[in-house]
Amino acid sequence: MTEKTNLIAGVTGDWEIVIGLEVHAQVTSDAKLFSGAATTFGAEPNTQVSLVDAAMPGMLPVINWKCVEQAVRTGLGLKAQINRYSVFDRKNYFYPDLPQGYQISQYLQPIVGEGEIEIDLEGGAVKTVGIERLHLEQDAGKSLHDQHPDLSFVDLNRSGVALMEIVSRPDMHSAGEAQAYVKKLRAILRYLGTCDGNMEQGSMRADVNVSVRKPGDELGTRCEIKNVNSIRFIGQAIEHEARRQIDVIEDGGKINQETRLFDPKRGETRSMRSKEEAHDYRYFPDPDLLPLTFSAEFVDDIARTLPELPDDKKKRFMDDYGLSAYDAGVLVSEAENADFFELAAKGRDAKATANMVIGSVFAGLNKAGLTIADSPVQAEQVGQLVDLISDQTISSRIAKDVFDLMFDEGSDQGRDPSDIVEEKGLKQVTDTGAIEAAVDAVIAANPDKVEQAKAKPKMAGWFVGQVMQSTGGKANPQAVNQLVLAKLGIEDQ
């Protein structure tokens, strides 16, 4: 269903964007799809190349069952149909980083069929995006054009690495929906452990199909934007491409089906090749490989080891912990984040813990550019800090200071909160005598304010603030409040 807010205005009226995505996700596995060569990122060029990857004469591909298992696991995670009979085809074209002269892929009979993903939109809304298929294929190597004045070099480390191409239905209608789709897909893959989702390292990238139409019209002609490698760029590419297409049509032109490239520096797409220039890939079944078949038990065994996925976890967080949809959504976006929260919240107030995890930990990590694995503050320490607030050892305000000490670089980084509170004498003052003295001092020093407060009871807050200041924030705020009201003779409101 298209929402009105997704329409964009042109001079001839409103337009609807139609978006479908082909996401290439590198399969997490120790070896390549058809060879035993390693797949470690960042290795020296051409150090992870087997005879098969270099397409030496007489070399033959042998399927890596770990990759098959990962594809099935992903299919199950996408609630998709698993095809126990699929076929590897050759996609033929010449390029220096394609040693065989063909890519082994799956064309007519992919390993995974139709499935779906629920994506989370702003304001807590949820939308289902259809998955058309998932197939296994080989990655190509990498051409290096900047190593020599006249020659290009080729690095075959990636040659033959297993990719899953996950094709969505054209169900998305805004850049935001497409971004939410990729985020959700990435989260699912990470939960499953089938792809690390690392877009900077190229282990996940998207081909974005964009067309525009007047609402209710037939689908427009689409353009495919190749190899977009960040969620931000996906948004920019769609926004730019949709606007470009609308302008072309409204100027009386026609959209040509073509492949385009996104230029992140200029924030625009430009033509790569037209439909007429498109390759004839001459797909045919790879005669070196038998059809890929496996038993129902193979699938069942994988299904039994499937982890709790983001949607289920989110629902559980809302039901069991009483969290809001928003908080639960933030917490489950990464499996590691959710685990961190659950560890921190164990046996204590979940809502307070969620606030601390989201408001302090995630905010701090975000600012410092760190991931949860690098957090200087451990989940158990976050829990201790929550405990210190709930047993009134410290106030929420002091807790914030303590957290900063634990988080920021310095001699207190990574220390237990109780040690810091103890050592720095940050314990909340609950001794009424001491608080009373402080209140008396403030009242004595400000007779004019006392008069004002009697007329305007809200002025009590000013006294509370003064007392908190004079006690270095350590006074129990409730106790201070009660004493101020009592001394000023104001009824407790």
Add this chain to the structure above:
Amino acid sequence: MTQDSDLTRLTLAQARDGLRAKSFSAQELTRSFIDRVAASDKLNAYILATPELALEAATRSDKRLADGDARPLEGLPIGVKDLFCTSGVRTTACSDILGDFTPTYESKVTENLWQDGALMLGKLNNDEFAMGSSNETSAFGPCINPWQTDDKTPLVPGGSSGGSSAAVAARLGLAATATDTGGSIRQPAALTGTVGLKPTYGRCSRWGIVAFASSLDQAGPIARTVRDSAIMLTSMAGHDARDTTSADISVPDFEAALTGDIRGLRVGVPQEYRVDAMPSEIETLWQQGMDWMRDAGAEIVDVSLPHTKYALPAYYIIAPAEASSNLARYDGVRYGARKPGADIDDMYAQTRGAGFGEEVQRRLLIGTYALSAGYYDAYYLKALQVRRLIAQDFEKAYEKCDVLLTPTTPSAAFALDKAQADPLEMYLNDVFTVTVNLAGLPGISVPAGLDANGLPLGLQLIGKAFGEEELLRAAEVLETAAGFSSEPTEWWNAS
């Protein structure tokens, strides 16, 4: 002739037994073959001789023989078709495009042979990338058939394994490895009076063999006798995890299957193999073969393989289609010959234009065309359907019989340049052999007689899938009955 050369008259089985009986040493045996190879340049059977490696291996074999530690093929010198990758020894598939390519790895089939004690005399000529039926498309020039007629016209040894057949016929090795995609073992064997065995698809690993058409290629031996072929296959065959299409079944001792007893065997004769313009002497020989089999206690059964006439067209779609993709890796980027070009596309065009011969280019173009958008359904898919029908023909026939008997080729060896002039005529050489590849079955050519000009003719037996034991048993009976003992005159021998 030296006394040593007598050792080359031995069959592989006799040489094996002689070595074990210490009648001669592996070095003596090897040296006599090396000498003969060195005097055989006119045949152009070997494109690379490796005498030093052979003698080193023979020395090691003699040690094992002395220690009583002999393996099944200990010390037996053989030739290797240049399609098999041999570690540290140049491998070119007889194409310029591979240049001086020297693999760092050994094909599974040759590795099996070396592990069983065999040793290599050198690399044998073949049609470029195994594409041809006359060995004339080789970048190293044609291999010449040791057999000649009285007029001394140079004849082809068949192809693509022409070097293998010529070498075995001229006693330049006890046996040779070969490969068969559409008849490339059986046709050259028939044209040279040798035995050529194409095993069931999947019997031998294709790992390390330069690919022509992956779904059809199969390695096998060319040897002087059926027994030698059985011994060779026992070592060559076996499952290989590195070739997904190799069959995970055990390898029997094929030599043990040669009992000489085929009583009750039902020998099918397919009526569709009586093609127009087949020389009457081949027709006669075929009839003779039936009589021999019947005399040995077999029953002759008429069978029908109705889709035979579509086999050749289907083969010449499927094989080139696969080849067009298999040979894409020869692009000048990583190994082999490279010709510079203005840009990368030009470099490809220059390299492949110069590196591939005419016949290979023709088949790459046919194959590329057959797989192109808009033609795929009409050509490639249709050919696959025909292939299925042909396989079903055999299944039906095997309800009535156990093996099939046919001629191997429609003619005896022909003159050089004859087939080259007309590719279609050359393709017709495969008319009796391609069906077997399309169905993935085992087939063997046995020398059965001479034509009017004194040239050898072969008969082919076709078995059931993985029925090599029965096939070899029948072939040995046919061989014995035919009693083929002619030899070519040694016009080529320079010693």
